Amino acid sequence: MGRSPCSSESGLKKGPWTPEEDQLLLDYINKHGHGSWRALPILAGLNRCGKSCRLRWTNYLRPDIKRGKFSDEEERIIINLHSVLGNKWSKIATHLPGRTDNEIKNFWNTHLRKKLLQMGIDPKTHQPITDLNLLVNLSHFLSHSNLASSMNPWNNALRLQAAEATQLANIQLLQNLMQVMNTGPLPKFEEPNLSELHIFNQSDGLATEMMNQYTMDPFHQPWNFQNSNFTPKLPCDHHVATNLPSYFENGSSGACNAQNDLFPALVSVSPETSTMNQRESENLTPIHSHSSNSNIFQDWEKLVDDGANSSFWKDIIDS
DNA sequence: AACGTCCACAACCGCCGAAAA
DNA sequence: ATTTTCGGCGGTTGTGGACGT
Numbered sequence: 001m002g003r004s005p006c007s008s009e010s011g012l013k014k015g016p017w018t019p020e021e022d023q024l025l026l027d028y029i030n031k032h033g034h035g036s037w038r039a040l041p042i043l044a045g046l047n048r049c050g051k052s053c054r055l056r057w058t059n060y061l062r063p064d065i066k067r068g069k070f071s072d073e074e075e076r077i078i079i080n081l082h083s084v085l086g087n088k089w090s091k092i093a094t095h096l097p098g099r100t101d102n103e104i105k106n107f108w109n110t111h112l113r114k115k116l117l118q119m120g121i122d123p124k125t126h127q128p129i130t131d132l133n134l135l136v137n138l139s140h141f142l143s144h145s146n147l148a149s150s151m152n153p154w155n156n157a158l159r160l161q162a163a164e165a166t167q168l169a170n171i172q173l174l175q176n177l178m179q180v181m182n183t184g185p186l187p188k189f190e191e192p193n194l195s196e197l198h199i200f201n202q203s204d205g206l207a208t209e210m211m212n213q214y215t216m217d218p219f220h221q222p223w224n225f226q227n228s229n230f231t232p233k234l235p236c237d238h239h240v241a242t243n244l245p246s247y248f249e250n251g252s253s254g255a256c257n258a259q260n261d262l263f264p265a266l267v268s269v270s271p272e273t274s275t276m277n278q279r280e281s282e283n284l285t286p287i288h289s290h291s292s293n294s295n296i297f298q299d300w301e302k303l304v305d306d307g308a309n310s311s312f313w314k315d316i317i318d319s
Numbered sequence: 320a321a322c323g324t325c326c327a328c329a330a331c332c333g334c335c336g337a338a339a340a
Numbered sequence: 341a342t343t344t345t346c347g348g349c350g351g352t353t354g355t356g357g358a359c360g361t
Binding site for chain 2: 014
């Protein structure tokens with residue numbers, strides 16, 4: 001059944017290609033095209049298996065291959081596409097002219113994966129790495145920091161920084177709690193029909209615009225700190241939004257004003273829970289079926305209580 | 320200078336699905 | 341309908357260079 005692998009074919013060379021072999025392969029393909037890869041090495045005078053020739057051509061010798069360092073833009077595109085497509089390197093490569101799937105795969109494994117990990121982002125899920133113990137500790141820390149910041153006679157600048165830091169931590173906690181609350185099975189995310197989504201068809205004006213938005217800053221958080229009128233933004237399309245990393249949502253995107261969807265989005269992540277009880281959603285009642293997370297919710301409630309007078313939580317609750 | 324370790328990348332391996340026989 | 345062949349894909353390994361001790 002099937003074919004014998006290259007390695008078992010006797011006498012065929014393996015390992016790195018020499019410049020002479022490259023030249024033989026190039027000359028042959030330039031004259032005749034590659035045709036049948038199996039027949040090619042014999043016709044080209046190469047002591048290699050056809051598969052090895054094909055890989056050498058597609059990953060290295062092809063004239064349209066762009067070599068060299070990946071640009072920041074390419075990096076962002078890869079991260080964003082990976083968040084949607086996963087390890088579909090060949091599909092990712094189709095959106096990066098001149099780059100091979102192998103090259104992208106290597107770049108991911110050697111650079112981008114580590115980069116995301118360093119940022120506390122799970123490179124598989126593109127979601128913040130959640131650790132319940134860390135979350136609880138963080139919530140306690142935040143409670144104390146809120147109290148401390150209100151009593152400490154710091155100067156205004158320092159107080160402002162502390163408030164921003166606390167707000168940042170609050171947001172991180174909120175996002176992580178959202179993760180915890182979404183512990184149910186995520187909806188199976190079929191490979192998106194990209195042309196249907198109008199995201200990646202670059203000949204499409206809308207697609208280009210969206211692509212630009214998505215790739216503008218993949219590490220952009222959907223929370224806008226620069227704006228004094230703090231405006232949390234979350235995607236309203238749950239099917240897509242819950243499967244995209246938070247940085248996929250660009251704050252400038254006006255297509256989906258998500259404020260109204262904020263809390264439903266917390267739980268409506270799967271078809272099973274998408275018809276969530278309306279009252280529950282309005283009252284923001286924790287879902288007690290997540291009993292294993294009860295401590296988290298207690299801390300969550302405490303955190304909300306502690307910060308109930310702050311504009312931060314008021315903004316969110318009012319929305 | 321010699322050695323060990325780490326890292327990046329090219330190349331290989333094994334599997335799969337589609338097409339051909 | 342079954343088997344064989346082929347191209348393609350994702351995961352893994354091997355190798356050479358950079359760097360530190």
